[in-house]
Amino acid sequence: MRRYIAFVVLLGLLLGVLVWVTSFVTEAQGLMNPLAWEEIYDLTIEHIQMVVVAEAIAIAIGVPLGILIALPQFRALSPPVLGFAGVGQSVPSLAVIAIMSPIFALLSLNSTGYWPVVVALIIYGLMPIIRNAFAGMSNVDPALIEAGRGMGMTQGQIIRQVQIPIAISVIVAGIRTSTTLNVGAATLGVLNGAGGLGEPILSGMATSTYLVTLQGGAAAAALAVIVDRLIGGVESWLTPKGLLVAQS
Amino acid sequence: MIELENVIKVFPDGTEAVKDLSLKVPRGEICVLIGPSGCGKTTSMKMINRLIPITSGKIYVNGQDIQTFNPQDLRRNIGYAIQQVGLFPHMTVRENIEVVPKLLGWSKQERLKRARELLDMVGMDPDTYLDRHPSELSGGQQQRIGVARCLGADPPNLLMDEPFGAIDPITREKLQDEFLRIQDEIQKTIIFVTHDIDEALKMGDRIALMSEGELIQYSTPPELLANPANDFVRDFVGADRALKELRLLRVEEVMNPTPPTVDANDSFQVAREKFEREDQQTGRLRRYMLVVEGDHFRGWVDRHDLDGQPEDGHVRDVIIKSAATAGPDMSMNQAMATVLSNAIGNLAITDEQNRLLGLLTFNSIRRVMAQSYTGEEAAEPTDDDTLETEEL
Numbered sequence A: 001m002r003r004y005i006a007f008v009v010l011l012g013l014l015l016g017v018l019v020w021v022t023s024f025v026t027e028a029q030g031l032m033n034p035l036a037w038e039e040i041y042d043l044t045i046e047h048i049q050m051v052v053v054a055e056a057i058a059i060a061i062g063v064p065l066g067i068l069i070a071l072p073q074f075r076a077l078s079p080p081v082l083g084f085a086g087v088g089q090s091v092p093s094l095a096v097i098a099i100m101s102p103i104f105a106l107l108s109l110n111s112t113g114y115w116p117v118v119v120a121l122i123i124y125g126l127m128p129i130i131r132n133a134f135a136g137m138s139n140v141d142p143a144l145i146e147a148g149r150g151m152g153m154t155q156g157q158i159i160r161q162v163q164i165p166i167a168i169s170v171i172v173a174g175i176r177t178s179t180t181l182n183v184g185a186a187t188l189g190v191l192n193g194a195g196g197l198g199e200p201i202l203s204g205m206a207t208s209t210y211l212v213t214l215q216g217g218a219a220a221a222a223l224a225v226i227v228d229r230l231i232g233g234v235e236s237w238l239t240p241k242g243l244l245v246a247q248s
Numbered sequence B: 001m002i003e004l005e006n007v008i009k010v011f012p013d014g015t016e017a018v019k020d021l022s023l024k025v026p027r028g029e030i031c032v033l034i035g036p037s038g039c040g041k042t043t044s045m046k047m048i049n050r051l052i053p054i055t056s057g058k059i060y061v062n063g064q065d066i067q068t069f070n071p072q073d074l075r076r077n078i079g080y081a082i083q084q085v086g087l088f089p090h091m092t093v094r095e096n097i098e099v100v101p102k103l104l105g106w107s108k109q110e111r112l113k114r115a116r117e118l119l120d121m122v123g124m125d126p127d128t129y130l131d132r133h134p135s136e137l138s139g140g141q142q143q144r145i146g147v148a149r150c151l152g153a154d155p156p157n158l159l160m161d162e163p164f165g166a167i168d169p170i171t172r173e174k175l176q177d178e179f180l181r182i183q184d185e186i187q188k189t190i191i192f193v194t195h196d197i198d199e200a201l202k203m204g205d206r207i208a209l210m211s212e213g214e215l216i217q218y219s220t221p222p223e224l225l226a227n228p229a230n231d232f233v234r235d236f237v238g239a240d241r242a243l244k245e246l247r248l249l250r251v252e253e254v255m256n257p258t259p260p261t262v263d264a265n266d267s268f269q270v271a272r273e274k275f276e277r278e279d280q281q282t283g284r285l286r287r288y289m290l291v292v293e294g295d296h297f298r299g300w301v302d303r304h305d306l307d308g309q310p311e312d313g314h315v316r317d318v319i320i321k322s323a324a325t326a327g328p329d330m331s332m333n334q335a336m337a338t339v340l341s342n343a344i345g346n347l348a349i350t351d352e353q354n355r356l357l358g359l360l361t362f363n364s365i366r367r368v369m370a371q372s373y374t375g376e377e378a379a380e381p382t383d384d385d386t387l388e389t390e391e392l
């Protein structure tokens, strides 16, 4: 299944490149009309907004959920939760977005625009967050948890004072993966009328002004790299010093 | 004080980990729990701080039933050192030591004062180590911090699960010695789990030997060595138990406190007379005698060296000075090693000012060992100072 999807995606990409290259020959005119930077800037802000809202909600759901299912009393819930989140991610992002629109319509909500896309991004971004939060928490050495318990810490104190500080870098790494993925996935939001950097990509292709497509693509790629670095920085900033020493 | 009364633990899977365990650890004593792997040591210990619920029976800490406490309160008042040390890697040494004081709501100043005090106690410089992380410490230092941490809030009772496990023998001995020194001051009631019979004999005021969830023998180390309850205990303690017993004895308990001596300023004639008098009293030929000057130990004299000397000479002219000495607190196994590596075959026992306190001879060591094997005084009349060493 996954392989098949990867294959289709790859095929699509190749097709896109092919169309783009032929366009150089046939539509050289269109290339000369790039978008103004202000427009790119506005679209980037729109894009960031979409991703930030989706991620904030995904983090708010995913981190506590990942932590919860790592606790001994809820450990039994971990296979179904991780399984569900896994499905959310293995379906192509395009499909997740496409499915959201009819679901919103079924619920008699506005089925176009921003919110169906945000919900799709939340679902798409949950998996890395839940999985890392779960892994980070459950990989804490049981001896440390026992030491905490034996010294009279409550479960809440153990979670806050022992497990989370030790797992924090793994948890943030999950957020980083999720956000980077969603910066890319959000470009598809345009298909549901949500705007963002998908807009120049799509309109450029539609009107054969491929420079515009390139502008949108480059801005999205740059955003992904910046977000990745930024959260990477947060990750090492949040990692307790004692653990950094242990790694070096 | 910790008391277990008919404690039974059956795990949900049916494993009977502890069968009817009754044990009383008086205030200020170290009770060592020892036994083969899986005999229920850790389980017994964890029932005391309610990390594992008991199936039936009663446990009292300082006379109060542990079930009447809230588990967190109970645990905050019982120091607990887990086997794997379990220092929190993301916390500094100081934060690790302050865990329980913080849970108990001590003020920042009180906590810092206590952390410094404890670092001093375990022999680590506070200014150097307070802000280090566990990953910046050696294994031995980590174990020290583990001990310091369980003493954090100065609880009267401690549970220690192999606190000196997984460490090289030399560091281990050092930590044991330090811990005994600390215990001398702090007088905690301690349950101490170990796999190592030598550690048990050294650390324990009493030893509880367990097997398959049952308490086989609960007695003091010398008693365990001298009167093993059954073959299991005999095997567990090992065939060299007489040697082990030597570890428990201090030189002071074995030495002859009033050995015959000659003074460095005695003439050869006086010295020869002393040798002869001793020979007559003991019926044996004596080869060496201690030389003192007033109270102070000066060396040894070999009676052969007295022969053919000019009559106006003194003992100090022929004194053998190179002999080793030992303090009265030295353990007998160490003293024996010293005796065996010493040409004279005897050991002068002196205090720090080199005043003579007594004499330890190979024969006296043999007598102690014979006693522990047969359980009674050796019948042979013994003479501490008879020397049967070869010619020098």
Ligand SMILES: Nc1ncnc2c1ncn2[C@@H]1O[C@H](COP(=O)(O)OP(=O)(O)OP(=O)(O)O)[C@@H](O)[C@H]1O
Binding pocket: B011, B012, B013, B015, B016, B017, B035, B036, B037, B038, B039, B040, B041, B042, B043, B044, B195
């Ligand atoms: N949670 C549990 N469920 C079932 N059986 C258990 C559990 N914990 C321990 N046991 C069993 O109880 C017995 C005693 O275990 P315990 O850990 O107390 O042994 P121990 O004397 O501390 O051994 P070791 O010296 O290896 O640490 C063992 O047979 C062990 O397999």
Ligand SMILES: [Mg+2]
Binding pocket: B041, B042, B043
């Ligand atoms: Mg154990």
